[in-house]
Structure formats: C-alpha cells, structure tokens
Amino acid sequence: MKTTLREHIAEIVSFSDEEFVYISSHFHYKKMKKNQFIIQAGQQKVNKYFVIKGILKSYYIDKDDREHIIQFAQPDWWITDYNAFFNNKVATINVQCITDCELLYISHDDLEKLSGEFHKMEHFFRVKSNAGYVASQERILTMLNLTAIERFNNFISLYPNLIQSIPKYLIASYIGVSREMLSRLSKNVTNHTK
Template sequence: MSQILRQQIEKITPLTDKEFEYILSHFTFKKLKKHQFLIQENDTVQNDHFVVKGLLKAYYVNHEGKEHIMQFAMEDWWVTDYQAYFNQTVATLNIDCLEPTEVLCLSIHNREKLCADMHKIEHSFRKKSNLGYVALQRRILSLLNSNAKERYEQLLQQYPTLFQRVPKTLIASYLGVSRETLSRLSS
C-alpha cells in the first residue's frame, strides 16, 4: 500500500528503507466509502492526502448551487483544500469519493517536521508543488483560450483512464460544458 508513495518520492529522490520508514511514520491511513466526504466546505482542514487507491473529486459550489469541479484525484495524486491546509482556515472546497478510496494523510505539522528533518523530502515536496503550479496554469490557460472540443481532447489525451472511471456529467462539469455538449464532442 505505501509502496506507491515511495515510488512517487523516488521519482525525484532515492530513499533508503530507514528514510522511507521515517517518512511513512508521519502519515496516517484513512479508508473511505464511495460518496463519503474527505473534506466538506467549512471543515477545518488538517491534512493533505495522498491517494493510494480510488478516485475523488474536489469541487466548489457557488452561491447559485452550481458545482464547479476543480480537480479529480486518482492513485498517486495528492488532494486537499490547499488554501485551508496551508493557511489553517476552513475549507471552501468539498472533496468526496467517486470510488471506495484509501489515502495517506499528512498533517501540516508533520509536513513541516519532515521538511525540517529531511532535505530529500523537502526537495520532493517542492518539485511536486512546482509540477502542480504548472498543471494549474495549464488548466487556467486552457479554460481561457481553448474551446470545449480542444479542452475535451486535451483531457482525453492527458488522462484517458479517467473517462472509464468518471460519469460524463462530471467530465462535463470539469470541462465547463453541458452534458449535451459533451455528448456531441465525444461522438
């Protein structure tokens, strides 16, 4: 189970067994059912979550009740409400499970402790954060500059397995189009 976390870290920096045991000792394990919330709006956000198994969606509900999907998170991905996690404020996002899910949870305290104790893990977290910034910028630019068909094709190319795991209504919400538009794009 924890091997997937080790593999992710070792894409950036090698670890000894002892180093990985120390890193892993700072995480807690959580198992969730399909449709269970990992985080709900107005919750205090204690942890960042590394997805070991399953699929989640992070979304915002606007004042009109419309759901806007910010992110899907599957195996080998991290997910939380980062604004609330790093600022230690309440969540503005909801994160719930689209499938039965297992996550490794890392508190902000334990993250800071790990980073202070191990340059390797601090380096790994920084590199992963940088990749996240790049992905976020790409997503924003895609929403600003690409039409629905281009966004659909980009998502299909980047994450082909997502289309087998996520209902089309959620893919449409993520792309910012109606279900009907998505049906036209995918035919």
C-alpha cells in the same frame, strides 16, 4: 491500479529503509467508500491526501448550489484544499470519493516537520508544488483559450484513465460544457457510460 508512497517518493528522492520507516510514520491510512468526503467546506483543519487507490474530485459549491470541479485525483496523485492546507485556513471546497478509495494522509504540521528534518523531503514537496502550479496555469490557459472540443480532447489526453471511470456529468463540469454538449463531443471517442 495501485501505487505505493515509497515508489512515488523514489521517483524524485531516495531514502534508506530506516529513514523511510520514520517518514512513513507521519502518514496515516484511510479507506473510504464511494461518495464519502475527506474534506468538507467549513472544516477547520485539512490534511493532504495521497491516493493509493480510487478516484476523487475537489469541487466548490457556489451560492446557486452549482458544483464547480477544481481537480480530479487518481492513484499516485495528491489532493487537498491547497489554500486551507498551506495557509491553515478553513476549507472552502469539498473533496469527495468518486469510487471506493484507499488513501494516505499527512497533516500540515507533519509535512512541515518532515520538510524541516529532511532537505530531500523539502525538495520532494517543492517539486510536487511546482508540478501543481504548472498544471493549474495550464488549466487557466485551457479555460481562457480553448474551444469546447479542444478542452474535451485536452482532457482525454491528460486523463486517459479518468475518462473511463468517472461519470460524464463530472467531465462536463470540469471542462465547462453542458452534459448534452459533452455527449455530442464524446460520441465518436468513447462508448462507455457510467
């Protein structure tokens, strides 16, 4: 599965060829290998990444060295450390490639510049922020409210592609159950492991 930035933006707003050439000149291409990092905790400046190909995870490492998954990203999605990106702060989380990835990234300054130059780009990024905000609120509700089996089923319905392509222990971390519990939950749903 592979997607283009132009198709992705055109779902919300459209630009002429000339405008799009100018807009896309603010994005930069990056090819990354499985396990490589695009953001590491402590980093001074972070970019925002659009996924063309591959799967990534953002996660936080706590003081006991446990990994807490915040978000997965697949083609057509955006990923970054949102607090660091929007507020120009030092990164507190990591974003790592789960598979080989192809990405486009934009800096904070260039995103703000494009949003200022094109009302339509400001609209596009507002729609994306709204969607991210809603998804985060849904996740909070999921964490407060659903049982382990409900969280697992919810994960499958939200991310049908991911369930086949990421290691089970990451799904267990995301939905907040032990690996053993996840095996029990998933044994009737899927028989692929990775």
